[in-house]
Every structure is written in structure tokens, then in C-alpha cells.
Amino acid sequence: MASDAPIPAAQAERAGAANLFAAPLAVLMRLIDRPMQVLQRLIGERRMAYVFLLPNLVFFSLFVFLPLIINFVFSVTGGAGLFPSERPYVGAQQYAYLFDCGSFLDPSSCREDHFWRGVSNTARFTVFQVTAMVLFSLLTAVVLNMKIKARGFFRAVYFFPVLLSPVVVALTWKWILQRDGLLNAAITSLGGERILFLVDPSWAMFWIVFVSIWAHMGFYTLILLAGLQAIPADLYEAAEMDATPRWRVFWRITLPLLWPNMIVVIVLALIRGVQTFDEVFVLTGGGPGTATLMVVHYIYETAFANQVQNFGLAAAASVVLGVVLFALTLAQLAASRRKGAA
């Protein structure tokens, strides 16, 4: 009995802490209750559903659906005004300006070269990042799914950067990669020359890919690990009885059964990859020059950070980005439908 005593005490304490937050809310809720009862008497029980939906729908309309329409309005109007009434209609001019290119493969031949720099950087970044991300999270998930000691600990090790803010991630690595940083200390102690990692365009691209994988790999690993753990164990036992080599087991059992999760990971990583901004913005600021300038960075700069704010052009670029994201989402839906059918 004596050993049971601390448990109710701890529970009471926890309840006390919860009450601290709950008490003011409870008072508020009781205040709302009266008018709600009157309302219910007026419109009836069933129609209360609309009342419960109302706040969320107001928020969705105000901050998602309305903006979606205004975004389009912005993209077909010109001038420097923020309010649509101050903006003259210009038709497809913003888009024409955005797409005015000598050759789409050469950003410097475009009138809006920063946008195309962003497109080409984002495309390269996404291809490298998604490929490496999928490979490494698959490898990590497979290793974590083996019969290893302290699995929970190792899983936490790979997962924790997911929770860090992009600014923290970027500053942590900036500190390591700087001229007199830890990495250069290691290189010089091995007899190498210091490398200016964030000043060299190719290195900068390499490091933003690396850092974003470092930060987000745990998330994808978790999805794949959940998929691996859902594979029935008897399949493996049967394979073991037949003394099937491990690589063959992986190729013939693990990978096919994991494929639905792999698709989810690939599409999610693609959707996130195209929208990359935060870490890159803090780590390299899009530099050196425009070597790591991303599309979202371009939109942010065009609308907010440049001397002359060009909302129309930024909106047009957002619409282009939105179309790409929409296509990727359709791909995700198609893939998840196939997953449901299988």
C-alpha cells in the first residue's frame, strides 16, 4: 500500500496544474452557454452544427479562400498599390513578364532572371534533396527496424532535429561551417586547406541540401518505420526458414510492401522541397550571389523585402508555384488512392 501512495498525489498535482488552465476557460464556456441555449431554442438542435462550424469557416474564408481569389486579382493587375481598387487591370502582363525568356534553360537570358534563378535552384535542390532524403530515411528506417539495442534512443536521435526551428538549425550549422568553424578546424588538422563553404556556390548548394536533410530526415524515417513495422513478421520468418539471403528479402518482401509509404514520402518531400525557404534564407540568404535563391525567397523579396514592392509580380509567381503544388498534390491523391485499393 505504501508504494501506492505517491501515485494519487502525483495525479492530484497534475489535475491541479490542468485546473489552472481549465478554470478560466470553464468560466468563459459557462458564459457562452447561455446565449448558445437561446440560439438552440431558436434554430433547433440540428442546425447548431452550423454554429459550431462558423468560427472555423470564417477563418478559412478570410485567410485562405478569399486570399486565393485576391491572389489571382493581384496577378492580373499592376501598379504599386496594395489595395485592389488602386491597381489597374493589366491582363496577363505580369505572367508575360515572368515568362519573358530567351531560353528557359538559361536564367540569365530572362527578363526576370531572379525568378528563373529561383526556379532552376529550387528544381536542382529538390531533385538532390528528395533523392538523398528518400535513400537516407529508408536506410535509417531499415536499420532502426532491425533487432537492435536501445531502439527508442536511436529513433529519438534521428528524430529530434525535426522539432528544431529552421532558424536554430541554420544558425547551428552556420556556426560549424563558418571560416573558423569546427569543420574547417577538422580539415586543417588533417592537413587540408580551409574551405569557405558558404561562399563557394557549389558548396553552398551542397550544404543547404545536407542541412535540410539533417533537419527533416527524422520525419520521413518515422513514416517509413511505421510502414516497416506493419509488414507481417511471418513473411520474414518464412524467408528465414528458406535461408533466403537478406538482400533478397529486402528486395522481394520489404520494398514492395513498403512502396505505398515510399510514395507518400516522395510526394511529401517534393511538396516541401519546392517550398523550401526558411533554413536556406537564414543559412545563405540566397547567396553567394543568387546561387541558392529559391522561388519562395524570390516571392518574399519581390513582395516585401525589395525597395520597390511589386505585389503583382509576386502574386503571379505564387500562382505559378501554386499550380506546381497542385499538380504534386494530385499525384499524391492518385498515389494514396492506389494505396487504398491495394
Add this chain to the structure above:
Amino acid sequence: MNRIARMATARRNPGHWHWTDIAAYAYLGLGVVLMFGPVLWLGLSSFKTQAGLLEFPPSLLPMSQKEVRVEGHAQPLPLFEVTMEDGSKRVLAQVRRIGIQAQMVDPANPGQSIRVPIDKRTPVREFKLATENYTEPLERFAFMRFLWNSVFVTVVATLITLVINSMAAYALSIYEFRGKTAVMLMVIGTLMIPITIILVPVYLVITELGLVNSLWAVILPGAATPTGVFLLRQYMLTLPRDLIEAARMDKASEWQIYWRIVMPLAMPALAVLAIFSIMWRWNEFLWPLAVLTKTEAYTLQIGLNAFQGELQTQWHYLLAMTVVTLLPVALVFVFLQRFITTGIANTGMK
């Protein structure tokens, strides 16, 4: 005990190490270094003095030169170990440096000044945590303000998110009503529209509402999350209908059913959403960056980013502030890791 030992050493083929086992542990070991290393290095570095941070190659632990107060000198003097001409070693304090010569004194005998070539002396170092990196920014910059802004945004936004999302989820899981499918489609549609593509028009809406540079500009746009509505609805669908019917029999109003019956039962799902919301809000970057232009309104993330532009040579402050920004998340992780990982595994969202 025996069972634990057996479990801990269990492998596919007992008693035989397959090369993949060794490779797996090597990979995990590398992972620990690569994932933990940078954050550990950040933590260690944040306790180094400004001079300590400029050292190359850097020392592992925060070491700094020992200083001593000597009679007749207002400032504490740095201590050096000096190799004298006769080969003996003495610990002396340096008064000043003149070219390649250093003027030094023996702390025990401050009257006598000794001249030493600078290459004959090495600094005496001790382990010292430069806690001033943490305390000084609190006084010198608006750091407390940013911290408060971030806490305010996180707490208020999470409360609003929990209340309005659970209300919508309640409506979508308990009632049958006309337009339900349309509302569900709207919610799904919203899921696909990230803030990155509606940055400019949301800014317009916020301007029209007169909220630019207020914390409400950060709180409101993301308050209704489709992810949250989904998560809560899925959970509420599993609640027993009889309970709600019984409450209606007892003349409970719909609001009371929502608040008194459904909310307490949905606590596990609310907890997951609360954790997600706290993470989203604490870490949010692009939108606050666009809408907050006045320093007083900065959140921690925006403030930190602004610092890294302004304080390029002041890494000692920057690192300490980065650690402070990281701490709440680290605490959440340590205590709630299980919630977060199962939440992600179940929803596929973060």
C-alpha cells in the same frame, strides 16, 4: 535481469554476428555523432567568451585565460606561464605588450616589472562558463520582448486553434446536416494551400483588418488548421453515440454536450494537436517575417534572424540566444516524444 540481457543482445542468429549487424551499429554510431554533435557543439560554444570563440583551432570545452587582480592595476591582468632565461618556469601576470616584448609582474611581488619575449609565454587557461553571454543580451537587446511575444503567440494561438478546431470537428463528426460534404471538401482543399502561395493577399487582409505589426497578425491566419480539424474529427467519430443521445435525453444543450462530454473524451487527440500547434507556432518563420516589420513585435525566430544580420561578429550573444530559443522545444521533446512520434506516424503530418 537475465531476460533483459538476453533481449538486449538478441540478434537474428543468436551467437553469430552478421556483418549487417556491425554495419547497422556503425551507422547508428555515426548518426549519434552527426545528429547530436552540432547541437552539442552549439551548447558548448555558447558558454565560451568572445575571445574563446575567435580561437582557431577551437577548444572543445569553454576555456578562458585565467585573470588575476594585482595591486596597483585597476583591471584584472591575464596570467601566463613564462619560460625564463635560465629555463625555469614562473606564472606571471601581463601588464602590457610592447611589440615582441611583454611587460609582466609577479602577482606575489607587484613592485618588480619583468620583460619577457612574447614567444616565451603561454596563457594559463581554466574551465569557465561565460554565463554573461546569456545574461547580457537580456539587458542590452529586446530579447525578453521577443521571448514574451513568442510565448504569447504560441499560447494564444494554440488555445484558439484547440477551441475552434474542436468545434468544427464536433459539428463534422456528430451531426448530419445539409452541406456537410461541401464543408469537408473545403477543409481538404485548405489542406493543400500553404501560406507560401497566398503570402501577398493574406498580407492585404491583415492590412485591411489593421493588424500589421501586431501579434494578432501572426496568430489569426493559421488558427483554423485543416490538419487539426481532421485529427480531432477522426477521434470524435470513435466516441460512443449513446453517450451523446443520453445527454440529450437529460436536456443537456448542444454546447454543454460539446464542452462537458465530447471535449474531455477527446483529450488524447487534443493533446496531440496542442503539441503540434505549439511546435508550429514556436518555430513559424516566413509569415511573421513578412508581416512583422517593427522590432517590438518580433517573435524569437524573427529576432534571432535579425540579430544574425546585425551581430555578425558577436557570435557569443547569438549562440546563447539560439540555445534559449531551442530549449523549450528540447523540453517538449524530452517529455512528450512518444506523443509526437505516434501523432506523426498516425496522421502523416507535422
